[in-house]
Amino acid sequence: MSGQLFCQFNDSLPICTFHPELTGNEILIWDIDTDLYLTRIALLKKVLSIEEKDRADRFHFERDSNRFIVRRAILKILLAAYKGCGIKHLKYIRGTNGKPQLAGNNELNFNTSHSNNHAIIALSRHQIGVDLEFINPDFDIIPVAEFSFSADEFKFLAGSSNPLKDFFITWTRKEAFVKATGSGLNDHLQHFSCLNGRQLIPAQLQAEEADWNLDTVELSQEYLLSIAARVTTEPLQSLLVNFNEDLLHDAIQECV
Template sequence: MTEWLTPSEIFELSSRQVDVWRIHLVSIPPDESALSAEERQRAAKFHFDKDRHRYIVSHTSLRGILARYLHRAPEELSFSVNEYGKPFLTDHELEFNLSHSGDYALIAVTRERKVGVDVERIRAEVEIEELARRNFSPREVSELTALPLEERLNGFFSCWTRKEAYIKAQGLGLSLPLDSFDVSLGEPALLRATRPNAGEAAQWTMLPLDVDSGYAGALAVRGNNLDFRFWDRE
């Protein structure tokens, strides 16, 4: 069970620490003052107010959280994206990843190591077997269909979030084939196999994240024997 703690004022992050932040998007009022002009333009394009609210709060939270570690003002941070669309800070080695779904966002932060995070609201209407056949490896599909019917929905979203977290950590977008690696569906969360480089799997740590009832979450980070902290953004 993930224990989410209240953060202190000042944050330091060692090379072996990984912080994960949980943001309850609907409980925080939107404030665009720290966003860039491009982010404000993107927010304005949302048709529904709730989607605009969630975008503003998640990206303002990202700026505020990263600013804690860098001891800078949130509006001073500058971002760019790699050729596959993964954002990064233009002038610092701090690594981060953001995911949001429904009423929650997750932000993972570490130093000089690949990291990815994913959160998904569990939706019973999803055609899980069809999506699994299109997006999971043969081993993952076999394990999913072997589960009792009442366990398949949670098994699907556990697998989905773990695969998404790993893909986002690698920062290669869909150029990384979804069937080129296997993750576990149950506990413990594992990157079981990577192809064609079989040794890559052992270089990663994967964790399930208990976000809230009705949500699935996962973290993937390159490295072993790491120190994890879990924070609630107040």
């Protein structure tokens, strides 16, 4: 069955300066600078499972290991807070094509993305996916675009006045959509377009008919974020939340 993508670029997202409730029509985009919490690694590592600690220890560079610990610990802290349980009671399962989700819970959905020290955790009551990318000026975009972009997207890129930025806009949208659906579409990236406006999703790419919003925002001059969300009867609003030390302290006290 077919569906549609509604793609748009936003100058910014509304910002929350407090720990917000998660209502039925919101997507909370938690923005985290992992390097701000490197002095709390010992405490944060206590939040991780044995498997997660083993994974952290397998990183070649200590910096990457520490960033993983921060990302995973804060994810668990937020999930426990919004689910209303202790961190030790969180259980993960793998959905279709390996997309992680909470066991026994169909109301709290999450998705994550990271680049360098920048991490995003998205929470919603609806099906979502996010992709964050560093706009790397040294990245060779042409080989990836030739392999992954549709004919319309490649034509648009060839005529763009800012091909690097437009490449990452398109790429983050594709990745966010694939992550939202959990449908393993990585081999079919050329078969759908994510240019601004309304785009058709070929019927063979969806098990059931659904429409999706794909919103892209420039978090800074160096980072782009795309958010994919399944269209619902009520419009969804994305809110940007800056994670901070106070939230970390309060959450650990409440959830561990």
